[in-house]
Amino acid sequence: MMKRTIPMLLAMAAGIVMILAYFFPPLTPLQDKTTVWFNILAAVAFILGGGNLLKVHLKKVSDRREGWAYSMITLAAFVGVLAIGLFKIGVNPLDEFPAQRMAGDFRAEGSGFWYVYEYVFAPLTATIFSMLAFYVASAAFRAFRAKNLEAILLLGTAFVILLGRTAAGVFLTDFLPEEGILANFRLENLTVWIMNNPVTAGNRAIMIGIALGTASVSLKILLGVDRSYLGGGD
């Protein structure tokens, strides 16, 4: 009962409050209260994530598994940034309250946390994602094959979009008139038409399908039909 029934009832109650408030506006304050609690729990989930990372990497170091030295680096970075942020190292007080150092803005320019963001977090995350440009080029060379009609449609559209969204598109079809039926075949105009029509049609259908699926899964969870989120066994 404690491990399955009570959580299931909690989920049902929370979900039903969120849904009923749409149809019974007097329930809106209760819905808002529930949402506030949800938002607080979302912040605690960040702490849980950090705690989990600590647990995993400490285990790796203590077991001396392959790559444990890098886990030490991870733990050092984790503890370092946590200390800088939680203890507001390098944070200046507010002018109105100079005696309360912990009242200062932890993100203010020049604070320890600002240094972490500006010179560690931002450049590293930005660079990691920028690497994808290289891999998309390599994948395009090795994997994109016009084997059948569907692949030709995909690649053809990709070509139109890739060229039409840059100055190359304007240059290549500059010989076509700017008005009239033929203007629609200028690459930059063709790109706009493709996005507004076939792409919108395809994405709309995908969106409708996902919406119906989401509604169905949500209903199954709230009615207790789907209990996979409770975990297995015990």
Add this chain to the structure above:
Amino acid sequence: MYEFLRDLDRRVIFSLMALAVAVPILLQITPPEKATPIVRDAFETIEALEEGDRVYMAFDFDPASAGELQPMATAFVRHACEKKLKIYFTALWPVGPQFIKNAERDVISRDFPDMVYGEDYVDLGFKTGNEGVIKLVANDLRTQYPQDARGTPIDDIPMMEGVASIRDFDVIMNVSAGYPGTKEWVQYAVASAPDDVKLVAGCTGVQAPLLYPYYPQQMSGLLAAIKGAAEYESLVLGKYGRENEPGMYQEGLRRMAPQLSGHILMVGLIFVGNLVYFMARKRGEA
């Protein structure tokens, strides 16, 4: 030639991509841009506002997507400042507030020093909860943001007077890198009050096709990827440009040059890759 292409080391492709992007940046080429209707609609939605109208500016991105989205954010803030709108900054992503501070420092303090914090713009900061935040803001903004990002109670901020929910804003201007982002703003804010709430958004290239179905009924305009940013910048510069424009306001336009060479490279690689494939098929190897 066929064997060379078939066995081409991927590091050669990496080097070609690096050159295709680096050379135009080093040569500092800035191609001209012409706005497409979807971007022009976003611009006209803001242009239609009057001085003192409220805009809810949500910066929902992080450094990983700043390459695409920072130019949009800068252009949005500049446009709102030029129109003398009241700007309410928020973020649904944890690092969003850093970009809010950058906008304050690089745009507002530098080029619009007459704007007063608390009267012309306010930073409400970041809150956890993703769509839960939007849901709450749609009904009761003051419960979600009891203080601003500087710790000042909301009741003590002059421009928060009369602001109770998202319905009290004229336009939501959202810069979005993914989840939570524009899709959630449409689902929870616009859907809750379709006649009261207008939304213009800037998004990454990955997201853009997924958001087109929302335009124009649920979204008044969309800046899709760096091209959208460049087009919007060209519109803002066209209307409000000054002599010796700071380079910061043309970041999107500058990034279109490496886009051009990068895209041509991609088309070339796909073409050559397929050539190798058909040659292999002819030789019976594929």
Add this chain to the structure above:
Amino acid sequence: MTHATRRGNATFGVLLVLIGVAIAILNAVAFHPGAGTQWTKRTEHVHTLEDGSEVRWTEHEAVSVKEGREMAALEQDAAPLFSRTAGLWGAAILTLCIFSFLLGDNPLYKAAEAIVVGASAAYWMVIGFWETIVPNLFAGLFPDWTRANFMPKLSAEASVDFLLLIPLALSVLLLLRLAPKIGWISRWPTAFIIGVFCGLRFISSLEADFLSQIGPTIKPLIVMGENGFDLESSFSNIVLVLGTMACLVYFFFSVEHKGAVGKVARSGIWMLMITFGAAFGYTVMGRIALLAGRFEFLFDDWLWLIDPKDAHPAQAFLQTIAPMLT
């Protein structure tokens, strides 16, 4: 891949970083003296407390090198700052470490990756704590304590909201997930989160992604304009309406795709292929923009090879570092 190849690749990766740093140092000494320096405008703050003691700190505001030199010439308090200059060089070196992975996995890349994993997790924890837990939970449950320590601007009339004990309790239960024996208790707050999520998503997805999509799809297939039959608009509407329906027919997997249904489903696949082709094109656009952003950081902020923001003057290296050393 053989062990020797892996070691060779790793060597290439390390070499990339070392050569990059060497070039940057040469550039900063010989070609663009002072490249990568960070200047700040300083403002001194001095306050006398009630007990007579003094609190003082220096506020640093970033300025471009050009602005900084102009301010220094006017005897305003602006100078290069070693910590930010070191930070910028550190960021550039970490960027090269990540890029070195393109040549092969190597210890420098792994170290940089380990740093970002640890730093990111802690970063999010700190933000969650200061941005939500303190102002939304602690301020509601312990307003006097919070005002005295963290939020002095909090209203003195703020009262205790005892209902917040519920999310406090749920938060503690959620953190117990880390405890092996009683970790099952975290199912309670997890179930609450999932329930709220499902409730939110149920209505929003139907409203915004289903009902609101039907209206814009019902468009006239024959459009009459001012001059009669409008071919362009009619064709566009036909593609939009019939294309959406064809894709939806394709997604009907409970009906066998044979005969007429099969033909319609096939055209739905074609529409989806066009959709995916466009998605690919836009994805490429996005990735290249991110790479361009990183290259701009390296070429502009670090190496001063370009100056789109008009921030870098040409000056002797020693003139730049001398103030940092004094």
